[in-house]
Amino acid sequence: MTAIIQIENLSKQYGSGTKALSDVSLDIQEGEIIALLGPNGAGKTTLISVICGLVVPTGGTVRVGGHDIRTDWRAARKLIGLVPQEIALEPFEKVMNCVRFTRGLYGEGPDDAYIEQVLRSLALWDKRDAATRELSGGMKRRVLIAKALAHRPKVLFLDEPTAGVDVALRREMWEVVDRLRREGVTIILTTHYLEEAEEMADRIGVINHGRLLLVRPTSELMGEFGRKTLTIEVTQPLAAIPDDLAGRGLHLSPDGRSLTYDYDTRADRTGIARLLGDLAGQGIMVRDVSTRQSSLEEVFMTLVSEPRQEVTA
Numbered sequence: 001m002t003a004i005i006q007i008e009n010l011s012k013q014y015g016s017g018t019k020a021l022s023d024v025s026l027d028i029q030e031g032e033i034i035a036l037l038g039p040n041g042a043g044k045t046t047l048i049s050v051i052c053g054l055v056v057p058t059g060g061t062v063r064v065g066g067h068d069i070r071t072d073w074r075a076a077r078k079l080i081g082l083v084p085q086e087i088a089l090e091p092f093e094k095v096m097n098c099v100r101f102t103r104g105l106y107g108e109g110p111d112d113a114y115i116e117q118v119l120r121s122l123a124l125w126d127k128r129d130a131a132t133r134e135l136s137g138g139m140k141r142r143v144l145i146a147k148a149l150a151h152r153p154k155v156l157f158l159d160e161p162t163a164g165v166d167v168a169l170r171r172e173m174w175e176v177v178d179r180l181r182r183e184g185v186t187i188i189l190t191t192h193y194l195e196e197a198e199e200m201a202d203r204i205g206v207i208n209h210g211r212l213l214l215v216r217p218t219s220e221l222m223g224e225f226g227r228k229t230l231t232i233e234v235t236q237p238l239a240a241i242p243d244d245l246a247g248r249g250l251h252l253s254p255d256g257r258s259l260t261y262d263y264d265t266r267a268d269r270t271g272i273a274r275l276l277g278d279l280a281g282q283g284i285m286v287r288d289v290s291t292r293q294s295s296l297e298e299v300f301m302t303l304v305s306e307p308r309q310e311v312t313a
């Protein structure tokens with residue numbers, strides 16, 4: 001199956017000399033949701049902007065639906081909807097008109113039935129006659145999505161859809177993305193949050209310093225990096241790990257007061273219950289237990305510290 005987006009050896013050096021993208025290659029399949037993860041300045045927005053035709057690359061090619069974004073930009077752009085990072089809406093314009101207007105910008109004729117469908121699916125139909133300045137932050141973000149969907153794009157770009165939004169709103173955005181996924185829209189989103197990528201994406205691409213370090217199915221990546229550490233504090237310091245508990249992946253702190261145990265959050269059996277039972281069986285009294293999820297920073301540290309081959313998926 002031909003990928004809906006084909007990125008080959010893409011590079012971008014800004015006039016200032018900053019190399020924002022270096023030799024990025026990636027295929028994105030139709031209907032897929034892919035999350036681009038990376039720290040500030042990694043090159044995520046630049047990558048999206050190049051695909052959307054807003055930034056001119058200095059090397060490489062991008063095809064959307066088989067159309068080269070430079071030589072066949074009109075056809076390529078018709079297939080794309082972009083939800084930018086920053087909310088910029090005409091404050092006095094009514095929601096319905098905003099979306100109608102965007103549709104017109106793409107040279108599409110009026111289709112209020114379709115716009116109604118979009119607004120309903122984004123829970124905005126009741127607000128269709130409200131001026132955008134009257135909307136909450138979450139509603140404004142949904143209007144941006146409605147505008148991006150106005151011309152029925154096949155591919156939707158969401159640039160940090162939940163940056164600076166509260167937990168409830170983040171969940172709401174995830175639900176919107178899930179609905180779009182079921183409608184078959186291909187979605188490329190950028191985020192700083194591992195949790196968000198895990199929740200929404202089929203695949204995760206990690207970008208750092210303009211390089212695509214890897215692209216992997218989410219479940220695979222989380223299986224490898226999404227580990228938790230259980231820390232068990234004991235009441236009496238231990239001199240060593242008891243022989244009966246050797247080979248179980250336990251680590252003893254230098255002061256003998258805590259044991260740590262790494263486990264895979266996705267495993268059917270984490271081994272925690274058995275471990276706690278066995279500690280009791282050894283007469284080891286537990287004072288406290290706590291768990292910690294590996295953070296995105298740690299994932300990055302792991303990735304950045306071991307140079308990898310670029311992966312073209």
Ligand SMILES: Nc1ncnc2c1ncn2[C@@H]1O[C@H](COP(=O)(O)OP(=O)(O)OP(=O)(O)O)[C@@H](O)[C@H]1O
Nearest residue numbers: 014016018020038039040041042043044045046047
């Ligand atoms: N118009 C521009 N002119 C010059 N340099 C730019 C321009 N836009 C971005 N850059 C630089 O290119 C690099 C990549 O920026 P980009 O915005 O793509 O990163 P990002 O991963 O989207 O970051 P963030 O997570 O902060 O949004 C940064 O060093 C940035 O300063």
